[in-house]
Amino acid sequence: MCRAFGRLGVPSVSTIVAPHRPPLSGRRRSALLLSAAAVAAVAGVALLPWRVADIWSQGSGVNSTTLSAQLNAAFVGYWNSGASGLGADLSHVVTYWQVFHITKAVAAAVLLTLLVVLGVRLWQLFARSERPGARAAYATLGVLGAPLAPMVLLILLANIQGAVAPLSSVLSFLDHGGSDPAVAQSLAQIGEALRTGALNAPLTALVDDFRDYHAVLAVAATVTGIAIIGTSIALLVIRSRRPRDQRRARAVLAVVAVTIPALAFCFAVLALANFSTTEDTVPALAAFFGGDDL
Secondary structure: OHHHHHHOOOOOHHHHHOOOOOOHHHHHHHHHHHHHHHHHHHHHHHHHHHHHHHHHOOOOOOOOOOHHHHHHHHHHHHHHHOOOOOHHHHHHHHHHHHHHHHHHHHHHHHHHHHHHHHHHHHHHHHHHOOOHHHHHHHHHHHHHHOOHHHHHHHHHHHHHHHHHOHHHHHHHHOOOOOOOHHHHHHHHHHHHHHHHOOOOHHHHHHHHHHHHHHHHHHHHHHHHHHHHHHHHHHHHHHHHOOOOOOHHHHHHHHHHHHHOHHHHHHHHHHHHHHHHHHHOHHHHHHHHOOOOOO
């Protein structure tokens, strides 16, 4: 299996800990291939979700062009129905948006994998190149590219959140500007109900979904933070097993291991913020609907 991964240009565990080192030319070639794949994956993250959602929802009348208008009409109908069930029209909108998030989450996961593998490859090239100019180039690319993976990780988590609770996510497309009188009236009624605590069936469902929306991100951020700490520890273990004459490789492992826990702290803050929203959801939902003064 390790050989199969090697043929694909993906570094396996054996390439990190084993003494055998593939030629630098092969590593450079795989880095170029990974870079090209990452560029294609960026395009996929940006464009593919809309296209897949449009194809999936053919026949429902919901697409990237009509999403906001369809949502406004469907939400007003849902609110006026007095029932907790979404109804056919709002269900079509929510399904469309869920497919969008699922597709984007998958595309972001692919892009994140490519960026991590590419980062490993660049730092391997830095550690094993004997030319100072080449080392400087690899180090520059590694440092400049390092923030990309956390950014894509946030995109991944946000789309997992949206895929699990698509109703709260898609409500960001509601007309909050007052240009649609029916939507404005519904939002005013929601604001009054949130202020007085008179939650009817639709609003109770909205509160529950909004709570789930933040609970998903809280759990995902917690798991991510724990995984980052585990990765830091694993890198320190790998460094300790490296021969002492591999100074550049040991230095890279040490720098990454002591740097990434800062990301864990950021995800801990994100988790706490979202856990607090799950504990006190009504004020957060009021702010979400633009009722900060409620």
